[in-house]
Amino acid sequence: MSKFLRFFTHVLPTQTAYAHCDLPCGVYDPAQARIEAESVMKIMQKYSELHEDFQKMRAILIKEQRAELVKHHLWVLWTDYFKPEHLEKFPHLHDLFWRATKAAGQTKKSIDPADGQKLLDLIAEITVVFNKTKQVAK
Amino acid sequence: MLKQYYKFFFLLLSPISKYKISGKSMEPTLKEGETVLVNRLVYIIREPKIKEVVAVRDPRDKKVLIKRVARKENGLYFVLGDNKESSTDSREFGMIKKKEIVGKVMSF
Numbered sequence: 641m642s643k644f645l646r647f648f649t650h651v652l653p654t655q656t657a658y659a660h661c662d663l664p665c666g667v668y669d670p671a672q673a674r675i676e677a678e679s680v681m682k683i684m685q686k687y688s689e690l691h692e693d694f695q696k697m698r699a700i701l702i703k704e705q706r707a708e709l710v711k712h713h714l715w716v717l718w719t720d721y722f723k724p725e726h727l728e729k730f731p732h733l734h735d736l737f738w739r740a741t742k743a744a745g746q747t748k749k750s751i752d753p754a755d756g757q758k759l760l761d762l763i764a765e766i767t768v769v770f771n772k773t774k775q776v777a778k
Numbered sequence: 779m780l781k782q783y784y785k786f787f788f789l790l791l792s793p794i795s796k797y798k799i800s801g802k803s804m805e806p807t808l809k810e811g812e813t814v815l816v817n818r819l820v821y822i823i824r825e826p827k828i829k830e831v832v833a834v835r836d837p838r839d840k841k842v843l844i845k846r847v848a849r850k851e852n853g854l855y856f857v858l859g860d861n862k863e864s865s866t867d868s869r870e871f872g873m874i875k876k877k878e879i880v881g882k883v884m885s886f
């Protein structure tokens with residue numbers, strides 16, 4: 641190392657540069673959100689067949705949890721998987737995720753299977769975009 | 779107080795910055811805890827080249843990262859860690875613009 645560089649190594653304040661890995665697996669798939677949304681849908685369909693209060697309470701509780709998981713999986717895809725270049729190719733992506741997470745929120749309040757189906761349809765739309773990005777990556 | 783001015787002066791005006799590596803994504807080239815110098819002027823004169831080790835700003839949170847230029851496309855740069863099994867890089871945050879490249883790592 642030259643004297644010039646050695647001088648700099650002594651006088652310069654040290655900053656931190658990260659050579660890190662914040663997600664080792666890199667595995668993403670909208671199927672996670674879809675499976676949870678299918679659970680939400682099934683609970684909505686079966687709710688009317690339930691007679692005991694404790695069964696209804698349990699169904700609502702599980703529906704709430706599954707809907708929250710749908711939101712979580714969608715957010716992971718939205719914020720971690722999709723990148724700015726995807727947004728350039730699919731400009732409706734933000735709006736699509738906005739509507740899908742809103743629909744997931746709506747399934748918490750509702751026992752109408754139509755709301756569950758709306759959520760599944762939006763996840764299917766996201767899956768189409770996801771598959772297209774995977775094809776481009778290959 | 780004087781120390782703060784000194785630090786401010788070097789951080790802002792020095793053509794060379796000194797960074798300590800945190801993380802293992804550049805192994806085996808750069809190990810955790812190693813110190814590197816970064817030339818902040820070289821890319822004003824020329825474009826970053828493929829295979830060069832560079833300091834870049836993470837487009838998500840602006841932290842400085844050390845990565846290697848893997849390819850260039852339409853003025854954008856795809857950067858990767860040498861330790862590809864354990865690296866958060868352009869595979870994660872996408873291609874980066876030249877303005878997000880802080881400089882060239884010059885000694886390790």
